[in-house]
Amino acid sequence: MGEIVRVENLFKSFGDNHVLQGASIAFEEGRITSIIGQSGTGKSVLIKNIIGVLEPDDGDILFHGKSMVHASAEERAEMRRRFGYLFQDSALFDSMTVAENIAFPLTEGRGEKDRVRIRDVVQEKLDWIGLPDVGDQYPAELSGGMRKRVGLARTLAVQPEVLLFDEPTTGLDPVLAETINELITKVNQEFGITCILITHDIQATFRISDYIGFLYDGKIQAQGRPDELSGTKHPVLRQFIANSFAELEV
């Protein structure tokens, strides 16, 4: 399996805030790759550039070897359809029911009209996330962990090739965090979907990822398989890993 997405020398600033300064990393098809780094280093900015919510100032993003940044608007829209993105706070549409949320990418994004098919897909995804009965509820009536799962169901409704997760377990209690991590592994193994994860939950990352990149100071400063990175010589990353394991013992 080759690489599916490549980020090349990406730059992104907001005014004087130079967030990304030449970040580069490749993502292997069918694998789980994580970007780790402290809060506020630009992990979300990096993946928002990949899905096109933000435009990079410089650099390129390749999908199956083709530039997304320099593609025409239609080509880009076509490529973006093959991505799914789970937002940090799920970003469910709070004026719609759970079922309408899950149907949204199908009905509004793809123009699907077949009501029976839509209902089947929605129910299938609800069953898959283990919440078969919440279809008629509104997002506000759900817990944070349930909203995360519904958000995942919504991204799965259109069968993406690449799924991006922004801090999927932040703010959840350890048990729920574990369920979400299991779901990510399941998405990856059952559907073969390439998963790109950003997180500062180091322990879980080392357990579920196939490959890890460390974002610091606008660049990917170190990258490799978990076993490679755990013996890293990069001083900041070593500190970062040490701190997060220390926190556990408190």
Next chain:
Amino acid sequence: MEAFGKQIHDLFEGLGRFFVFLGHVLRNIPRRPYRWRLLGEQVERIGVRSVPIIALSSMAIGMIFSLQITMLMAMFQAETIVGAAVGLTLARELAPVITTLMLIAKNGSAMTAELGTMRVTEQLDAMQTMSVDPVHYLVTPRVVASVITFPILTAMANVVGLIGSYVVAVGMLDVDPGGFFDQLYWFVEPEDVYSGLIKAAVMGFMMAVICSYYGFNSGRGAKGVGEASTRAVVTSSVGILVADYIMADLMLKLLY
């Protein structure tokens, strides 16, 4: 001096962004798919549910105006002119302006708050990642619904305002009912009514675009959304009054 320069720079940058947004909205109005259900929802929210408040405020304005003008004209024994005076000012100015200001307070601020919350909670970004243009999905139904409902509500405000005026003048101040209507028909031309309705449509368009713009560019958190709503209400109210003057000037030249 530097701060002043930055303010000017920010002003033009903001204006530039607004016109880019406006262009985006205009391009999206004719674009398919047409989402009739969303348009219907907005027509209900902006139009149907505003009937009581517009009726109430235009009735009050008609009554107050009637009272003042009848008192004034009584000094010249010309009370019957009240029908024409109220009819004319309602049709040309008061009905569209009152309708618009009430709807800015009722719907414009809510539009900004709703879209701003969606911005802050990343619902707009989420829509975009699902290949649905949030301007097309959210803004165009609001703009089209406003352009449709504002003139209708304005027409209603004209009628209700006149009823209020009639009740006070004829019912309470003993103005001659025949004279009231004679003067009304004599002075108020169809152009007066049309010009008011056209204005209302333009103002509806402005309100929806300005309030959506502020929602889409809302700052972070609850505070950001609150500030965006305040600014949207102030900007659209002032903008609409300025536009009203310009339109009044143009229409007086073109229609009469």
